[in-house]
Amino acid sequence: MSLNLVKTFSKIRGLSPAFKATGLNMRRMATGKLQAVFPVQDGEEKAHFQLKTGEQFTGVSFGANTACIGEAVFTTSLVGYPESMTDPSYKGQILVFTQPLVGNYGVPKRTRDDFGLLKHFESEKIQCAGVVVSDIAKKYSHWNAVESLSEWCQRSGVPGISGVDTRAVVHLLRGQGSTLGAINIGQDVMDIQAEVQWRDPTSMNLVEQVSIKTPRVYNPGGKINVALIDCGAKNNIVRLLCKRGARVTVLPWDYDFVAHLDKFDGLFISNGPGSPVHCVETVQHLRQAIKLYQRPIFGICMGNQVLGMAAGFEVYKLPFGNRGHNQPVIDTETGRCVITSQNHGYALSDKNVPEDWQVSFVNANDGSVEGIKHKYLPYYSVQFHPEAMGGPLDTEYMVRDFVDNVVEYRDVAWRKREAEMFDRDLGKEQSQKLQMALQ
Numbered sequence: 461m462s463l464n465l466v467k468t469f470s471k472i473r474g475l476s477p478a479f480k481a482t483g484l485n486m487r488r489m490a491t492g493k494l495q496a497v498f499p500v501q502d503g504e505e506k507a508h509f510q511l512k513t514g515e516q517f518t519g520v521s522f523g524a525n526t527a528c529i530g531e532a533v534f535t536t537s538l539v540g541y542p543e544s545m546t547d548p549s550y551k552g553q554i555l556v557f558t559q560p561l562v563g564n565y566g567v568p569k570r571t572r573d574d575f576g577l578l579k580h581f582e583s584e585k586i587q588c589a590g591v592v593v594s595d596i597a598k599k600y601s602h603w604n605a606v607e608s609l610s611e612w613c614q615r616s617g618v619p620g621i622s623g624v625d626t627r628a629v630v631h632l633l634r635g636q637g638s639t640l641g642a643i644n645i646g647q648d649v650m651d652i653q654a655e656v657q658w659r660d661p662t663s664m665n666l667v668e669q670v671s672i673k674t675p676r677v678y679n680p681g682g683k684i685n686v687a688l689i690d691c692g693a694k695n696n697i698v699r700l701l702c703k704r705g706a707r708v709t710v711l712p713w714d715y716d717f718v719a720h721l722d723k724f725d726g727l728f729i730s731n732g733p734g735s736p737v738h739c740v741e742t743v744q745h746l747r748q749a750i751k752l753y754q755r756p757i758f759g760i761c762m763g764n765q766v767l768g769m770a771a772g773f774e775v776y777k778l779p780f781g782n783r784g785h786n787q788p789v790i791d792t793e794t795g796r797c798v799i800t801s802q803n804h805g806y807a808l809s810d811k812n813v814p815e816d817w818q819v820s821f822v823n824a825n826d827g828s829v830e831g832i833k834h835k836y837l838p839y840y841s842v843q844f845h846p847e848a849m850g851g852p853l854d855t856e857y858m859v860r861d862f863v864d865n866v867v868e869y870r871d872v873a874w875r876k877r878e879a880e881m882f883d884r885d886l887g888k889e890q891s892q893k894l895q896m897a898l899q
């Protein structure tokens with residue numbers, strides 16, 4: 461732990477001025493750990509947010525009357541709670557919003573686009589285990605809103621707590637690293653070590669839980685065939701590929717696409733929840749595809765991690781991850797900085813970069829690897845989200861470039877296949893003469 465982090469952490473333990481300034485009622489528990497209590501009004505239900513490391517925040521319940529356990533993570537994004545909460549990458553996590561007021565534009569209608577995808581949500585339902593905010597908007601205002609954040613959480617069976625000093629939570633998570641958290645409703649102060657049955661969701665294969673069960677085709681009339689390996693794909697990935705003219709076949713995370721590589725002009729590997737080490741089958745299939753395919757492969761976030769592992773990169777867990785809409789990333793070739801949307805807790809290591817591969821993007825804040833690419837073949841991936849909804853559009857060009865790349869390689873592959881057919885039917889010499897004449 462750096463000296464600064466140690467200092468920050470000890471300030472928290474001693475009730476930092478920032479913490480005191482919140483006006484929250486502070487209590488030190490028998491364990492010596494901090495407890496922050498938000499005054500609960502008549503008609504409101506008390507809720508507790510606890511970290512496995514012992515800190516406890518008491519606030520007001522605004523979601524479902526149910527408990528949850530998950531990895532406590534924070535996002536610094538200012539907008540986009542409907543998109544973030546339905547992003548399958550948040551499965552098994554308790555999402556702490558650092559934006560102080562959340563819910564003020566309500567929750568949108570479940571309208572679908574021309575491809576049958578929900579327009580304003582990244583999947584069919586709320587994926588995060590629970591939500592922690594400082595202040596929940598009691599009233600909302602937006603032309604397209606149909607319910608409040610609170611109603612949405614209640615209806616979806618997802619607990620939420622407001623009145624938490626999220627600045628203090630961030631200090632704790634940054635200081636001591638990511639940790640498990642729990643939300644409990646109604647009960648009085650608990651001895652969490654004794655009462656909460658800590659179960660770490662990252663020890664499970666969460667990708668398996670969110671991935672599609674059988675293949676599904678979007679935009680069947682599309683001009684190129686793209687296979688999307690679904691580790692927990694966000695709707696906007698499918699949408700952007702379809703909009704660019706691709707016929708998208710969404711495949712389960714463990715689908716043996718190697719046996720069907722010829723059917724697809726390009727492969728896309730999606731984002732997804734939890735640790736990439738559980739995606740053994742995806743990595744195995746990609747390892748074979750890298751050897752055989754020679755057509756474009758593009759991965760995003762979890763897709764970057766599994767493609768990297770297949771190529772031989774090492775993967776590790778970041779101290780507290782990068783989640784937000786303003787992460788600066790440097791393109792190592794051009795030196796250009798782009799602002800990106802991110803949501804990840806793991807990263808590829810820049811130690812032992814495999815031969816034939818290079819690091820293509822680096823995070824300007826923490827120096828972590830943000831992208832890799834093959835030196836000669838059209839295989840590449842990024843740790844951030846070029847398809848971000850509710851985030852910056854700086855890197856959306858990458859989806860367009862991927863589709864252009866797929867078209868280019870498909871045409872080359874066709875020419876090669878035609879030449880092979882000529883060779884077979886006419887004999888090599890005749891075929892060469894004919895091809896010269898055709899040029």
Ligand SMILES: NC(=O)CC[C@H](N)C(=O)O
Nearest residue numbers: 731732734761762805806
């Ligand atoms: N958004 C993602 O795909 C996240 C990937 C992985 N679950 C991580 O946290 O690093």
